Amino acid sequence: MQDYLKSIYLINRESGESVSTSEVAEKMRVSAPTVTSMLVKLGEKKFIKYEKYKGATLTKKGEAIALEILRHHRLIETYLVEFLGYDWSEVHEEADVLEHHISEELERRIANALGNPKYGLYGAPIPSADLASIAKDETTKLGEHISGDLVMIERVKENYIGSENSPRTRDSEELQYLAEIGIKPGEKVKVESVAPFGMITVSNEKGSHSLPKEVSMSIHVKKI
Template sequence: MDLSPIAEDYLTVIYRLESEHGRPVRTAEIGDEIGVTAPSVTSMLDNLNEEGLVDYTPYEGVELTEEGELVVRRLIRNHRLLETFLTDHLGYDWTEVHEEADRLEHHVSDELARRLSAFLGDPATDSHGDPIPNADLTMPEETPYTPLSECEAGETVVVEQVPHRDPDVREFLSDAGVGPGTRITIDDVPPVDLLIVELESEGHTVTLPIRVARRIGTRSVDDRVY
């Protein structure tokens, strides 16, 4: 099936919103994410529904079909393999690769993805710590990371997974010196939705909003495999 990049973007947005909300996705939510009008969303959903990629009922919402989910998992696999290649072999920083991979993911064949994965050593996670679907498009089990927000004062952990889709959050973490591999110690957890951590490599403390710390995956230094 030949899909345009914009059609694939619609499916990806539906996949993510379904995962976040656990319910059918509203057309207004899709329009807000993609930045298009309601009639444009409705037209695309009608087309995707005819292709058997979504189940769409006007005024009730839209869900991916099994076939639609497979399309998205293929895109996720392409995207995360590309991010890993760009950071590991082309010198990109983890903060730079998301948009590059967004542009390229639509043009990767299954054969190229297979060869790229083999070249990278068939990684289970990408450069941000997110799981990579395997060649059968099976998503690995949830990664065994502990959200930074759940760590206790005095605990030392290593950052394994970082949020990177939101440019503002990405820039904030980069400026603070927090990224994959950063070793930090929890200094304090004030009762005001903040977390104070000390960065071992930088030798200074950083205050993180709990809403950001909740999206940072960590592993205890005692559990980390080197």
């Protein structure tokens, strides 16, 4: 149940619209009938508002659960890197498992140990302890920028739409490579060129780097 609510929240945050059965099925890699069955149950429990063919939106009750799971997830990812020596490329799957099993006391202690951070390892906001709604994302996507733009990287998404037009999770080698070339939150890059078919070339203090469109569209930035 929690994974469904989290997925609906994340999809809606990107699109701002009701979330379809197919979108949830793609993100969670399950069948559409399985999703439909769960959405009906979540609707009956007042976690979502769901209408067949119109999609689902979270209620306040459902949003609170989604935010709590996201808070657990992003705190755990950061803690694993800061205190247990993990690389940022290793922690997403670990957090996917652990996010459902930590107590509120452990969550509080992890947050305190980290200094109560506002942003997670990949740059996404960490929901506050009171689970208040997160402000609208004001970033743009790197792949939307033009030659000459100087931007600050704000967030690198763990999941994105791949070249086959299906959701995928970055593997550890890809995250390691992005870190090695300076594509991480807090780093500046300049857009050098954009090819007609979408390949974008950026430069930073570590050199010049060409990124496929699906990768550049999953990196959120702010223009400087």
